[in-house]
């Protein structure tokens with residue numbers, strides 16, 4: 001494996017406990033959770049429950065029942081958006097959102113189902129809660145904002161936006177894809193109604209996992225109907241969470257691994273955040289010192305998740321990322337599925353290079369990337 005600095009796409013490496021939990025779920029505990037009553041099925045169901053409890057505790061959710069599992073963050077965002085909206089609703093979403101939000105709301109708007117306002121950030125790259133307030137309409141039903149930009153890492157003022165949404169009687173959905181596991185998150189203190197997250201990024205679980213926090217009392221329309229192993233004599237989807245949102249067999253190996261990932265992250269979240277901040281500061285400060293390099297991430301440490309976004313001279317971001325890959329350094333060029341963020345940065349044509357750190361990266365690896373970028377900037 002190269003020097004892996006692509007953790008915002010998916011985290012690597014996964015802790016040993018994650019690999020063990022996946023293996024156990026595919027061997028000794030391999031049965032359908034929540035369906036049959038034999039011992040292996042009960043063990044499988046306990047694994048899923050344990051993961052739900054661990055994620056709920058990490059989020060400070062009111063109850064594990066307020067966490068619905070999904071297949072990735074995109075799936076969770078689709079459930080939140082399509083499940084919360086009615087025809088004629090107005091939605092405010094930040095321009096910094098990932099396509100897993102933008103394409104969903106754009107499709108609903110195109111079909112005439114909703115009215116949509118896309119809110120640009122201030123020149124400093126942060127969404128202004130006053131701009132959200134000014135965009136509110138009588139029919140505003142949902143406000144959506146990413147917790148941290150997946151392009152620049154800028155941590156958005158989500159608690160202040162939540163207060164604006166609440167005062168307007170709108171639901172507030174946070175996309176936590178670049179936050180949960182890397183930053184402390186308390187959904188009750190934030191005051192959000194919905195918080196979507198992937199399992200395979202900073203929570204260190206396998207791909208094919210994710211979930212949605214749904215505040216108590218809020219019932220969404222499910223994305224899918226089907227078997228839940230409960231209320232099987234009725235043709236209606238169960239009303240109760242989380243079964244209401246989890247039709248079909250869940251991803252047992254993935255969720256078992258996710259539980260182990262959360263067990264790894266939860267007790268050391270401040271340590272992980274401190275480590276990632278130290279690495280990202282070293283990286284952004286080092287990059288700023290290289291002539292010809294443009295850095296797009298915020299300079300203030302506390303305003304930034306573990307992402308450094310930059311370009312080298314006139315090189316396209318794809319070319320720069322390919323040259324770094326050829327030297328054994330894995331980063332990501334292009335648009336990172338967030339065209340609005342790149343439009344704001346003026347990088348819609350060439351994209352940008354994104355280096356994203358994780359718990360296992362070291363300062364030596366950051367130095368290696370800086371040396372490679374320095375060489376790239378000199379060679380042009």
Ligand SMILES: Cc1ncc(COP(=O)(O)O)c(C=O)c1O
Pocket residue numbers: 008009072073074075098100146148149150175177178198199210
């Ligand atoms: C901000 C943001 N939202 C949503 C997603 C989608 O996550 P997933 O790939 O788990 O669907 C990503 C993925 O990179 C992201 O960075």
